[in-house]
Amino acid sequence: MTTTSPWGQAATPASPAAAMAAATTEPDLTPSRPRYDGKLGELYVIYLRHLVLMLATLGWSRFWGRTRIRRYLWNHFAILGDRFEYRGRGIELMVGFLLALLMLAGWGGLMYLVWIYVFHERPLASFGLFDIFSLSVALIGFPLAYVGHYAGLRYRLSRTRWRGIRCGLAGSAWRYGGLATFLTFANAVTGQLLTPLVSVNLARPRITNTRFGSLPFVFAGSAGDIYARYTAYYFLNIIAWVVAAVIFFTAIGGAVGGLGLDFTEDEIRKVLTRPSLRIILLVAALAIGLYIIFSLLILPLRCWWQAYLFRYLVSHSRAGNVLFATAISTRQMWGFLVLNYLIIVLTLGLGWPWVMHRTLRLISAELWLYGAPDGASIRQPTDLGPRYGEGLLDMFDVSGV
Amino acid sequence: MATSARFYDGETAQVHDVSVRTAANELVIFRLADAGILARWPIGELVVLGDVQHEVTPPIARKGAEARLVVDDPELRRQLASLVPQLAPLAGTRVPPVRRIAAFGATFAVLIGLFWLAVDYGTEYAAPLLPYSLQVKLGESVFEELTADKDECHGKAGMRALNDLANRLAKAADYPHEIAVHVMEGGPVNAFTLPGGILVFYSDLFDQAKDSAQVAGVMAHEIGHVVHYHPMKGVVRQYGIDLLVKLVSGGYTDLLGSLASGGNVLLALRNGRAFERDADSTGVALLEKLEIRADGIASFFEQMLAKEPKDAAAIAGIWSSHPPTAERIDATRRPSTGRPAFTDAEWKAIRNVCK
Numbered sequence: 201m202t203t204t205s206p207w208g209q210a211a212t213p214a215s216p217a218a219a220m221a222a223a224t225t226e227p228d229l230t231p232s233r234p235r236y237d238g239k240l241g242e243l244y245v246i247y248l249r250h251l252v253l254m255l256a257t258l259g260w261s262r263f264w265g266r267t268r269i270r271r272y273l274w275n276h277f278a279i280l281g282d283r284f285e286y287r288g289r290g291i292e293l294m295v296g297f298l299l300a301l302l303m304l305a306g307w308g309g310l311m312y313l314v315w316i317y318v319f320h321e322r323p324l325a326s327f328g329l330f331d332i333f334s335l336s337v338a339l340i341g342f343p344l345a346y347v348g349h350y351a352g353l354r355y356r357l358s359r360t361r362w363r364g365i366r367c368g369l370a371g372s373a374w375r376y377g378g379l380a381t382f383l384t385f386a387n388a389v390t391g392q393l394l395t396p397l398v399s400v401n402l403a404r405p406r407i408t409n410t411r412f413g414s415l416p417f418v419f420a421g422s423a424g425d426i427y428a429r430y431t432a433y434y435f436l437n438i439i440a441w442v443v444a445a446v447i448f449f450t451a452i453g454g455a456v457g458g459l460g461l462d463f464t465e466d467e468i469r470k471v472l473t474r475p476s477l478r479i480i481l482l483v484a485a486l487a488i489g490l491y492i493i494f495s496l497l498i499l500p501l502r503c504w505w506q507a508y509l510f511r512y513l514v515s516h517s518r519a520g521n522v523l524f525a526t527a528i529s530t531r532q533m534w535g536f537l538v539l540n541y542l543i544i545v546l547t548l549g550l551g552w553p554w555v556m557h558r559t560l561r562l563i564s565a566e567l568w569l570y571g572a573p574d575g576a577s578i579r580q581p582t583d584l585g586p587r588y589g590e591g592l593l594d595m596f597d598v599s600g601v
Numbered sequence: 602m603a604t605s606a607r608f609y610d611g612e613t614a615q616v617h618d619v620s621v622r623t624a625a626n627e628l629v630i631f632r633l634a635d636a637g638i639l640a641r642w643p644i645g646e647l648v649v650l651g652d653v654q655h656e657v658t659p660p661i662a663r664k665g666a667e668a669r670l671v672v673d674d675p676e677l678r679r680q681l682a683s684l685v686p687q688l689a690p691l692a693g694t695r696v697p698p699v700r701r702i703a704a705f706g707a708t709f710a711v712l713i714g715l716f717w718l719a720v721d722y723g724t725e726y727a728a729p730l731l732p733y734s735l736q737v738k739l740g741e742s743v744f745e746e747l748t749a750d751k752d753e754c755h756g757k758a759g760m761r762a763l764n765d766l767a768n769r770l771a772k773a774a775d776y777p778h779e780i781a782v783h784v785m786e787g788g789p790v791n792a793f794t795l796p797g798g799i800l801v802f803y804s805d806l807f808d809q810a811k812d813s814a815q816v817a818g819v820m821a822h823e824i825g826h827v828v829h830y831h832p833m834k835g836v837v838r839q840y841g842i843d844l845l846v847k848l849v850s851g852g853y854t855d856l857l858g859s860l861a862s863g864g865n866v867l868l869a870l871r872n873g874r875a876f877e878r879d880a881d882s883t884g885v886a887l888l889e890k891l892e893i894r895a896d897g898i899a900s901f902f903e904q905m906l907a908k909e910p911k912d913a914a915a916i917a918g919i920w921s922s923h924p925p926t927a928e929r930i931d932a933t934r935r936p937s938t939g940r941p942a943f944t945d946a947e948w949k950a951i952r953n954v955c956k
Contacts, residue, residue: 237657241698246655248705254848255712271655282607282616285660285669287650331746363616364609364669413614549850575615580667 227521229570236564238276243553246272263297264290269556274360277560280572288359288589296355296588304337311336342384347377350406351586357410358585365580370416371409379405396430396509397423403513412519414579421516426509433505440497447493452486499538500530507533514567520578523570528562536562606630606677608639611667621670623684628661630670640668644685653693661688713849720841728833733778736833737797744783744795751785752955754804759954760784762947763820767800770821770887774828786955790905792819794826796833804955811904816951817942818897818933821888825880835876874924881933894939902930 250265267290274286311333350373357367380402387394400423407419507530514526540558543551608619608630617639622629628647630640642663650669651659658678660669672678672691682692754760760782767780780798788805795801800823810816826832881898888895906926943951 239698241702242654242695245698245701245705248702248709251849252705252708252712255709255716258844259848268655271651275651275656275658282609283657283671285650285656361669363614364611364667365614415614552850573614576613578614580612 227571229523230572232280232569232572234564234567234569235278235281236276236560237278238273238557238560240554240557243269243272243557247553260294261290263293266290266293269553270356273556273560277564279362279569282363285361285364286359287361288355292355292588299588307336307340308333343377343381346380347373349380350376352589353406355586355589358583359589362412363575365413365578366585367413368411368581368583368585369406369409370411371405376402376405393434395434396426399423399509399513400426407513407517411581412573412578413581415520415573415577417517417519419513419517421513426512429508430505433501437498437501440501444493444497448490451489495538500534503533503537504530506537520573521571522573525568525570526566527568528566532562532566605633605674606670606672609669609671610639611669619670621672621681623681628670628685644687647685647687649688649690652690653695659691661691713845716841716845716848720838720845724834724837724841728837729830731833731837733797737799739836740795740797740799740832744799744801748783748785748801751787754784754786754955756950756954756956758947758950759952762943762951763802763954766817766942767820767824769891770824771798771828773887773890774824774883776824776828780824780827784954792823794823794832796830796836798827800824800827807952807954809904811900812897813941813943813948813951814894814897814937815901815904816897816948817888817893818884818895818899818901820942821884821895822880822898823884824887825883826876828883829876829879831876831880835873877924877929878932881929885933885935888939888942889935892939893942894937895935896937897942898933899930899935902926902933906930 246265246268250261250269253261253265267286267288270286270288274284277284315332350369350371354369354373357369360367383394383398383401387398400421403421404419407417410417507528510528510533511526514524517524536559540555543555543558547554606619606621608617609615610617618633619630619639620633620636622631623644626644628642628644629638630642631638640663646664648662648664649659650656650662653659658671658673660671661681662669672681678688678691682688682690763782763784764780767782771778771780776798778798780800782800782802784802784804784807786804788803790803790805790809792800792802792806800820802819806819807816810819884898885895888897941948
């Protein structure tokens with residue numbers, strides 16, 4: 201765990217003279233970190249209760265379960281000694297879900313009319329109603345998932361309080377959805393070369409539209425700043441894939457040659473349909489080998505880039521006079537991205553609380569704040585935020601805590 | 602009584618170090634520094650937001666107001682709770698998690714087991730109880746999807762003969778609903794059943810069949826699926842297991858869905874093999890009950906096996922949706938005695954149903 205702040209030198213004036221100058225001309229940049237004091241056991245009590253109720257109610261209790269987990273996590277997280285407060289309600293999430301369901305039903309009805317009047321009993325009759333519906337949902341689902349992400353963030357922030365003041369998110373979720381869809385598409389057709397542009401331009405609306413009461417957040421990042429690092433990552437990544445492939449196929453060739461294995465067509469068919477224990481073990485060993493090569497070469501490189509990107513986005517954000525910074529390392533990003541994923545998969549989902557707990561501990565260890573907000577100048581917003589929340593997130597299965 | 606606490610006024614983000622005094626009908630909140638009164642909250646309007654199981658320090662608020670009073674010290678919270686009935690929730694203590702984890706964990710495991718049993722065995726009884734109109738609607742919509750790019754055959758005499766036998770077989774099994782047979786032009790050499798008593802034949806099957814007994818055998822097999830409500834049971838089980846996986850993963854993600862889909866497919870295939878065995882034996886039994894030649898099923902399988910000696914189902918083992926063909930031939934072999942299923946004229950009409 202890091203104990204010195206990434207901007208330690210800025211927070212600690214070098215000499216008494218400098219200290220005096222700082223007292224008169226410089227803003228207060230006293231460093232601090234958030235504090236998370238949740239206990240894994242307590243979180244598991246809430247989570248297991250949630251799972252039991254989920255089974256008993258066939259999933260309808262999830263809105264309330266999610267709310268309880270948030271209440272626990274929010275309230276065990278504090279900045280400058282003041283805890284966060286989550287005041288969302290399960291019923292709001294349920295109504296949001298039902299509204300999204302209604303929206304999807306309306307869309308289904310519309311597609312039914314399109315099918316009846318455009319496709320039905322025409323030369324394109326092989327294009328069935330189900331095809332039209334699933335294709336259209338896949339098409340609208342992509343932008344809608346982004347809209348849902350943004351609207352969900354708005355809902356969560358509007359139910360979050362710190363020092364009694366509500367947070368919020370301005371801006372249009374639809375505009376964000378359109379921008380995100382366009383940038384993601386453009387990035388895909390340009391071979392991921394626009395990633396820095398996409399990352400910065402999608403982070404900007406989320407950060408600059410965030411409000412703590414009347415205080416807006418500020419983001420001063422620019423894609424140009426991170427292109428050099430991304431270009432290095434991009435080509436290193438290609439080299440790593442080539443090296444990984446060479447190592448992997450050399451290993452397979454060596455194993456097949458070394459063991460004197462020679463397969464006939466029948467044996468290959470048998471291997472593919474009724475594998476013997478030896479073959480299963482061999483395939484498992486190869487899969488593990490592939491994963492190890494992948495983990496050693498590809499994932500650390502990706503974490504190296506993600507950690508850099510995260511450090512950049514955080515350190516170019518501020519809220520009034522409060523500056524943010526983080527020194528999150530590649531190893532910590534690996535723990536966040538890869539290890540957390542493995543925990544969830546290997547525990548068949550029961551590791552969720554552990555992952556949430558680990559994530560909040562990581563944030564509290566690695567996020568640094570410089571300075572304190574001017575409480576008297578920050579007013580309670582008049583906007584109460586959306587009445588219902590997260591329906592789209594739920595619908596497209598992209599919601600987390 | 603004076604207690605130190607923090608007060609957020611709800612208008613600005615200032616933090617006030619405060620003391621609290623309980624008077625007869627109100628809670629008086631005043632600054633520690635200069636004793637200036639910040640708020641007077643009527644006792645009757647006090648509320649505790651949240652509880653001690655989720656919040657470390659459940660905030661105290663006045664109903665409908667934005668301001669918050671946070672008392673961190675548990676001892677002081679207990680004192681307030683004992684003095685003011687509205688603040689009683691503050692006195693709660695957290696129960697050590699070990700026992701509760703054990704209790705919820707055990708309940709969770711039992712519920713998963715029950716859910717699994719309900720899905721695996723309950724569908725056996727529940728699927729036939731689903732409103733028949735719903736089953737028909739489902740079957741019809743799937744039929745439209747599956748056959749959208751095929752031409753349907755409507756030869757009157759042939760369709761009448763097929764529907765007549767299908768309904769006789771179903772009636773012999775005391776199946777209370779009408780069977781609707783459809784014939785699609787072309788291949789593969791196959792037939793299948795959909796929910797709601799919908800039977801679909803491909804015309805290539807009639808072209809390839811050696812005699813009418815084979816078509817009757819295939820039809821009896823399909824009627825076996827119908828009378829056991831296999832299509833509906835398959836749908837319900839698949840849906841049930843999907844739901845279970847979703848619930849067990851906390852409803853947060855479908856990440857595990859992809860992981861579990863392998864197990865789900867295996868389960869569906871296992872169901873498939875059991876369903877096929879049931880349909881084979883029921884089909885033969887129904888033909889025998891109506892005193893119709895019952896050697897068609899086995900002879901059809903023999904013909905298929907002769908055409909494709911490497912039996913895909915036998916090679917695929919647990920990955921197959923059907924039992925090995927040789928096993929099915931042994932189980933369904935019958936003598937070529939009994940009445941023919943169709944008259945010569947009917948059999949001719951069936952072979953020409955698409956012309």
